[in-house]
Amino acid sequence: MEKITKESLDQFKDKYNKEETNRVIQNAIAKVGINKSSIDNNLSRRHNFVFSNETEKGEITNQKSSGRCWMFAALNTARKDTMEKLNVKTFEFSQNYTLFWDKLEKSNYFLDNIIETVEESINSRLVQHLLTDPVQDGGQWDMFSGILKKYGAVPKSIMPETYHSSNTNELNQLLTAKLRDFAAKIRKLHETGSTREQLIEQKETYLYFVYTLLVKSLGEVPESFTYEYRDKNNNFHRISDITPREFFEKYVAWDLEERISLINAPTEDKPFGKAYTVKYLGTIKEAAPVKYVNAPIEALKKAAIQSIKDGEPVWFGCDVGKMLDREAGIMDDKAYDYEATLGESVELTKAERLDYGESLLTHAMVFVGVDLDGERNPIKWKVENSWGDKSGDKGIYSMSDKWFEEYNYQVAVKKKYIDKEWLKALEKPVVELEPWDPMGALARLK
Template identity: 70%
Template sequence: MINEETLSSFKKRFNDNRENVVIKNAVAKVGINDVSFNNEALRRHNFVFSEETKKGEITNQKNSGRCWMFAALNTARIDTMEKLNKDTFEFSENYTLFWDKLEKSNYFLDSILDTLDEAQDSRLIAHLLMAPVQDGGQWDMFAGILNKYGAVPKEAMPETFHSSKTAILNDILTSKLRQYAKDLRIAHKDGKTIGELQDMKEDMLYFIYNILVKALGEIPETFTYEYRDRDNQFHRIAESTPQDFFNNYVGWDLEDMVSLLNAPTKDKPYGRAYTVKYLGTVKEEKQITYINAPIEALKKAAIESIEAGEPVWFGCDVGKMSDRQLGIMDSKAFEYDLTLGEGIDLDKAERLDYGESLLTHAMVLIGVDLDNEGKSLNWKVENSWGDKVGKKGIFSMDDAWFDEYTYQIAVNKRYIDEKWMKALDKPIIELEPWDPMGALALVK
């Protein structure tokens, strides 16, 4: 029990340590992180890397949670820049946002129809209603959008107020979808047939479409793209469809792209493939699939991809041990044990098990600094927060940070050892909808 005697004891213990008084004053002035920052970390990050891929100009997701889209399109644009002979290029993230919102709405309503007999107070229904249409997503979810809808240059569908500031749009869509979930469940209890419920769902989807067109703009079915290449030569690509543009100027076989996961928890043995129940965007596309492997397998695949000139999409817990303005992601960036008296004593598995860490952000690995034996020292990271943070938008990640806070990469399967690819020959293990490996889809 906290009583006067307890508080008096606490106060005496605190003030008897004069360092506490000095630290208290410093923290009050500049905050815990600035006081705890380990200046030696700066010496470990010179932003020079032995291996680098090409990159375009830094992009900016602004006030939205579209990091996974920006990271995926920033990875894809390298092939586009090569084929168009351009120094930079940007796809329309608004275009893919539109389809993501519409497809997520459909996925959510289908999930409600699949769970009509589930108790209203069940954990599953509570999870589905928590965030039916947030901005976040996983690599395979985006691959499904590209597969179905292709991609367009930014000029073909520019940003709007609500593509750059998604909070209000998300709130309205979420409220409407929760109402629709209620309507469908009540109609089911009233004896409506599944056909009648599907008709209701189609009208619901039209209203979502109506909102999206008003907030994000109409989707271009065809477009003309004009540009000058790096030799100042003019080009016109006339009347292209989004699917043709993606196929012709990216040309990926999305089936070749595989997600490697590093989740060192007891419930997820290495060498097995996993999916997350009720997590997806395009309903008819393949389910989200990750292969869980040791962190060294992720590093090896990422290094080989970078050495081949191919950037690597990755998901991590960006808020841990990172300084946004300096662009440093360092496992010893903050010495909380010195300022606060104790550090946070949890390993990677324990952080996952106890809710201390999960996937919060996606970025692109565009370089790595290797020592003479080929071991990774630091990683070059392209972020999508504009060029006012980091070193003009570029971040440096130390190798130990990769170990501790990187959870997922997406690479071409040719860079993955066959022993890990064999996981796809075994039954895929289904994780519960609230598993931390699905958390990136809940980013706002």
């Protein structure tokens, strides 16, 4: 085994001190950090926050200290149709309502998976994967689609935010600890001879604890409600005695079966033109499994552009932390010139970043516009984020088209915006990916 020697360290030091610019860069980094020292000052010139094609959108939302970005993005996509149907300038769904059902359903999903794997060793990779983070805030498009189908949605005023919907860490820590406690008890019951039916019966008592914890932390969910509002013309309206599912079906009126996910995972193990799912990934046990079609990045761009041109916002999942100027609200592959300050940049390809654990889906947002050049090619993308209005252009972000290519992984759009070449994958057998595959990553960044 080779060790770092004093001779090597002396050589490093001598070489470093001979480079005159190193001291200047060192002082700058010590004062403001690597990113601010490396920022490309032409960044704002490339991003003027003017776009040739835009969709309607509501006021900027704020997920606060929670990882509910995928919910905010999905509901912000849906509210455009609700705003039209209600004739209002803006509208916001209750993300607390969907959070409640997501936590309860994830708990059930986890406990069912524990029952299914009782024969596995506690040290198996699968069981340890299931135990790692069973009820965190994150999710993907198909997981939220399942929630909407089963539970619908309600206006924010019907189930407003609580402390723990906006600040989920304490709730998640306690709920995770209890679910692991329940998992241990289930496995011990199995070891002492309990049948599967007995384990499922015991699971119901555990779910009651989860339910009570969620009601105390997030509030009771409404079975039906009355919603009052004023439209753009200041006319008063009252929608009486409607259920959450009825509200979604009438005032969003989506056919969720017509919306699918395209992903871009250009790795050798995932050929384009095939549909994929991830084992043990989901929220609602009885819902259809997560499924997406892997396609070239140009297919994702084309579908998103067609949707935006048609006035339809687009839910998407990306690795938002890469090459992001969060204060300016700019995502640009040239945002930071690390080669100038550090001597080298990261040279991994998109496929290599996935294979080597350097990148995966971390955050979900909404495309609400695109800037096309004279030949109708995208220059940059208008993005509605859910981090409040203090960053970007009052909460609106700008993404370069090259950033889209490098760090965007998923879009959810209507089938009619997708070329038939890629839809054919839905007619073929679905390829199952391992639970720890990078395409099983969840959007959850705060």
